[in-house]
Amino acid sequence: MKISEAFRETPLLIVYICAGDPSPEATPELVRRLVAAGADIIELGLPHSDPIADGPTIQAAAQRAIAAGMNTDVYFGVAAAADVPVPKVFMGYYNMIYSRGLERFAEDCARSGISGLIVPDLPPEEAGPLKAACAAQGVDLIFLVAPNTPAERMRLIEQETSGFLYLVARTGVTGARSDVLQSTRDLVARAASSKPRAVGFGISTAAQAAEVIAAGADAAIVGSVCVDLIARGEEEELMTLVSEMKKAVKAAGRARLQ
Amino acid sequence: MISTLNISAGDSLDSVISSNAAVKFGRYGGLFVPETLVQPLKELSDSYLRLMKNEGFREELDLLLRNFAGRPTALYHAKNLSHKLGCKVYLKREDLVHGGAHKLNNTLGQALVAKKMGKTRLIAETGAGQHGVATAIVGANLGFQTQIYMGEVDIERQKMNVYRMRLMGAEVIPVRSGSRTLKDAINEAMRDWAASFEHTHYLLGTVAGAHPFPSMVRDFQSVIGQETREQILEAEGRLPDSIVACVGGGSNAMGIFAPFLKDEVVRLIAVEAGGRGPGCTERTADHGASLGQGSDGVLHGALTKILQDPYGQILESYSVAAGLDYPGVGPELAYLSEMGRVTTRLADDRTAMRGFHALSRLEGIIPALESAHALGYCLKHPEELGELTVINVSGRGDKDLSTVMEYENL
Numbered sequence: 001m002k003i004s005e006a007f008r009e010t011p012l013l014i015v016y017i018c019a020g021d022p023s024p025e026a027t028p029e030l031v032r033r034l035v036a037a038g039a040d041i042i043e044l045g046l047p048h049s050d051p052i053a054d055g056p057t058i059q060a061a062a063q064r065a066i067a068a069g070m071n072t073d074v075y076f077g078v079a080a081a082a083d084v085p086v087p088k089v090f091m092g093y094y095n096m097i098y099s100r101g102l103e104r105f106a107e108d109c110a111r112s113g114i115s116g117l118i119v120p121d122l123p124p125e126e127a128g129p130l131k132a133a134c135a136a137q138g139v140d141l142i143f144l145v146a147p148n149t150p151a152e153r154m155r156l157i158e159q160e161t162s163g164f165l166y167l168v169a170r171t172g173v174t175g176a177r178s179d180v181l182q183s184t185r186d187l188v189a190r191a192a193s194s195k196p197r198a199v200g201f202g203i204s205t206a207a208q209a210a211e212v213i214a215a216g217a218d219a220a221i222v223g224s225v226c227v228d229l230i231a232r233g234e235e236e237e238l239m240t241l242v243s244e245m246k247k248a249v250k251a252a253g254r255a256r257l258q
Numbered sequence: 259m260i261s262t263l264n265i266s267a268g269d270s271l272d273s274v275i276s277s278n279a280a281v282k283f284g285r286y287g288g289l290f291v292p293e294t295l296v297q298p299l300k301e302l303s304d305s306y307l308r309l310m311k312n313e314g315f316r317e318e319l320d321l322l323l324r325n326f327a328g329r330p331t332a333l334y335h336a337k338n339l340s341h342k343l344g345c346k347v348y349l350k351r352e353d354l355v356h357g358g359a360h361k362l363n364n365t366l367g368q369a370l371v372a373k374k375m376g377k378t379r380l381i382a383e384t385g386a387g388q389h390g391v392a393t394a395i396v397g398a399n400l401g402f403q404t405q406i407y408m409g410e411v412d413i414e415r416q417k418m419n420v421y422r423m424r425l426m427g428a429e430v431i432p433v434r435s436g437s438r439t440l441k442d443a444i445n446e447a448m449r450d451w452a453a454s455f456e457h458t459h460y461l462l463g464t465v466a467g468a469h470p471f472p473s474m475v476r477d478f479q480s481v482i483g484q485e486t487r488e489q490i491l492e493a494e495g496r497l498p499d500s501i502v503a504c505v506g507g508g509s510n511a512m513g514i515f516a517p518f519l520k521d522e523v524v525r526l527i528a529v530e531a532g533g534r535g536p537g538c539t540e541r542t543a544d545h546g547a548s549l550g551q552g553s554d555g556v557l558h559g560a561l562t563k564i565l566q567d568p569y570g571q572i573l574e575s576y577s578v579a580a581g582l583d584y585p586g587v588g589p590e591l592a593y594l595s596e597m598g599r600v601t602t603r604l605a606d607d608r609t610a611m612r613g614f615h616a617l618s619r620l621e622g623i624i625p626a627l628e629s630a631h632a633l634g635y636c637l638k639h640p641e642e643l644g645e646l647t648v649i650n651v652s653g654r655g656d657k658d659l660s661t662v663m664e665y666e667n668l
Binding site for chain 1: 289291442561
């Protein structure tokens, strides 16, 4: 499914998991269950040895997944096997893409049903070649903006991004936090984009997800808390959390309309 | 798109940079970092360029280099080594810099930039501890809160340097992620900086990483080459036939090479760590030879030569010299090596040990194990040096005594 189709009916809940954690075999079924529980888009992380934008939770998941045999070939097999009626989005570091070759990587994405790419260490300055490769395959390349992105640069990134604009809720790395900052609300207000805006980094509760939607975001992205529940083997709790988040997101969306 | 500038080696920075351009060396270098770090890096780049044009700033730095670091360092005609090699050998004595290595040239420069930017805290990565010590020195001297990220494995191997850092008031933070060595310490420092940039400067220790680090660290280290040039012209009335330096990340090599890049008659030889040999297992290379054995890839913010598996996962490197134990290399060196301006060579652990002993016995100078790679290579291949050569002794070997004793089962 195309990302733009998913965003016809907002707000959305986007769920990140690390492919291959706890095992490559477990991932497709996990994706299906997450979608059944309410995930509107699945971000499927490709583990990297040196994830500089990630906090301890996702670092540990990446190490477990690599140890469990995850690599780029296996990843595309897993992605294809996870047949769900919502968009699947790749999330991973640029060297993994560069190493495979940009064209080949974009082709593999299209072939395995991946609709878009999020590459946290690839700012638009360096993204020209990958953008061209993605465009040739009809795959979106999603850029990120941060609380310290200046206004002029924000406009430029809004133009460059396709699919949606990823709003990094706070400076620092990924990981569960207990609050939603005023700076996050300001960022949503600042990114008055013609494209959908999804907020991630630090969202771990239904209340936080609802808050970013209330602030005007089109989607809430949740990652580390899910990865943590998977690490602890608490899959049922994960599904409960996802469905609660979905309800909270939808309720916040309805409240916004009133 | 935001523009990208390509510059050629040796071009002066301020002539080519605009504040929002990512600087590259051919296809190498760039700005492969999370969005949160883009702005801090641009601010650093702007401040650095502005300050380097400021005479007051340069004078302040020069004074510190002279009176605190002990510059200029000697260019010493090593007669006994010359006799052994059959050519005239000069040693650039960076082992005489305060702290025991060239590292202080860079930490003084960056700390002064950070001070002018109003930063109050320094963070740095360290492998063997030399850059950590050099950062702790400037932290104490210039009044910063200083925290050093160091892999848990390295902390165990380098207890003396850990204690040195603590003596000077720096906090050493153990890194338990990944391979728990230098590359993970850099990851952890980048993660810290992504949240702390408002009051913190990340003081990267080598010519690797995202722009402006490769250019800025090269510029601060190029004092080595500038002095060498003046000293050799005064002593010999001509340029040397060759200059030899060891390469891990590449800061001492770029420092001595940079002022000679346009002198095609001077052969520039970069000696990488051959470690135990050219092989690698699934996760670990047996060497640190990113230029000679690596392939193109992105690590720590730059496109450069790196050691990686077929899928792009970064391999752990290996060398008996902790300062050469890094799976990447500065992007400008990747470019110069590809252009053929810099000749890339290997010295394995055994060759480095030979260099270590030879300089100690022949000249009464105990070199760092890193520098010993350059010396060992020269002993093995004197025919490549010409009639007049300069070898960069990037640091002194006191820190390595226990490593050497262990290596030789003493």
